[in-house]
Each structure stands twice: as C-alpha cells, then as structure tokens.
Amino acid sequence: MEPVTPANVDAALALRVHPHQEHNVTPVAHSLAEAYAWGDTAWPRLVFDGDELVGFVMAFLDIPWNEKKDPADRRSGLWRLNIAAEGQGKGYGRFAVEAVRDELLRRGSRRLYVTWEPGEDGPGEFYRRLGFRTTGEVSGGQTVGVLDIG
Known part of the structure; x- marks a missing residue:
C-alpha cells in the first residue's frame, strides 16, 4: 500500500x-x-505487488452519515475499490479491504462500512464473502454493508 505521489499518479490514472x-x-x-476535495476525510492508496500497480482503494474517515436523522452518526469505511482487470481473483481486493480495516482500527473505528451497486454483476457477493452484512439502508441507490472490526 502506497500513497498517490507525483511518481505514481500516471499509473494510477491508467x-x-x-x-x-x-x-x-x-x-x-x-x-x-x-x-482532493474531501481532504483529510479521504484516505486514497495504491495497491502494489512488487513494482506492479494492481489496485486503488480509498477509505472515508469519520464522516457524518445522515446529519438530519442522527447528527452523532459518523462513519468510516471503504469508499472505492478498483482492482486492475488482470489482477482480479488473486487476493488483491481482499488485501486492500484488510488494509482499510487495519487503518480504521488504528484510528479507533469499530465498524467498516461500504456501499455497492446492487445486481448480479455487482460486487455484493465479494463483500459478503469478506463478512460484510447488509444494513437495510440504501445510499445513492447503493446497498450499504457493514463489517464489525473491533
């Protein structure tokens, strides 16, 4: 896991x-x-296998979830996960989710949230295999899942 830098940003964009x-x-x-826009509440990282870029992951950190319904409901979780086409099925996605989990634990979080596009070809089954359960919520048309981590 590495931060995005001037040296690797072109590879990230590709x-x-x-x-x-x-x-x-x-x-x-x-x-x-x-x-860039969200500043310190975003945690973007690149996933490398040796020198090869195999993925991108971004976490969201301690953001208000639904201020109108519950101002105290602040959540952290997995915002984005992109694994290169040729790197899928090799454990990189699991590794990236575990890295986000570890970072959230380090920051004191006890739950890891994620949203995903519903449907047969969506990533829901991947997240369920990792232990996420649906919350019954929908955010922006996406299914909300949660994983207890601590």
Missing part, C-alpha cells in the same frame, strides 16, 4: 477494471478529485 465492471465503480481519476 488503472482499469474489467469493461463489464465499469458501471459498478468510479474511475480512479474521479476518486482522486474527490480525495
């Missing part, structure tokens, strides 16, 4: 998922713009 997954995940360029 990262592509499988074409049939593109509608399920936002491109890395969009995520990096959001990370």
